[in-house]
Amino acid sequence: MVHAFVLIQTDVGRSTDVRQALSEIDGVAEAKEVTGPYDVVAQLEAGSMDDLGRLVLARVQQVEGITRTLTCPVVEA
Template identity: 45%
Template sequence: MAVRKAYVLILVETGKAESVVKALRGKPGVAGADMVVGPHDVVATLNGVDADAIARTVVNDVQAIRGVQRTLTYMVIGD
């Protein structure tokens, strides 16, 4: 079963959530991004051809955004 979707919970610096969401929405592989209330500040939905592609997007694109402090990735395993 190939992983093609993931949810990424993102902790950001205070006051940076809106700019992180805007940056995420312009990245390839990012299907959506929203600010949320809770222990994390942003939730992003990523799509990729497989788990490796999604992991590369997280490491190379999501974590590189200014203000991102930490990410937690949940790979979707069902339909």
């Protein structure tokens, strides 16, 4: 199982809508609104790095109101 945190910037005033939409996507374990340079942080789970890439590109980045994402895969050291 591959885990990642996705840092998300949204259009002004859209963070709640984006968080709610993300929470409904399979593979999104959790989505929280935050303050700072990012508006939402989502924790994703996928079967492989390829699956994670597809999840981010095909599902997460397609949510209306998202302007930019930064994907941070978790490494197990």
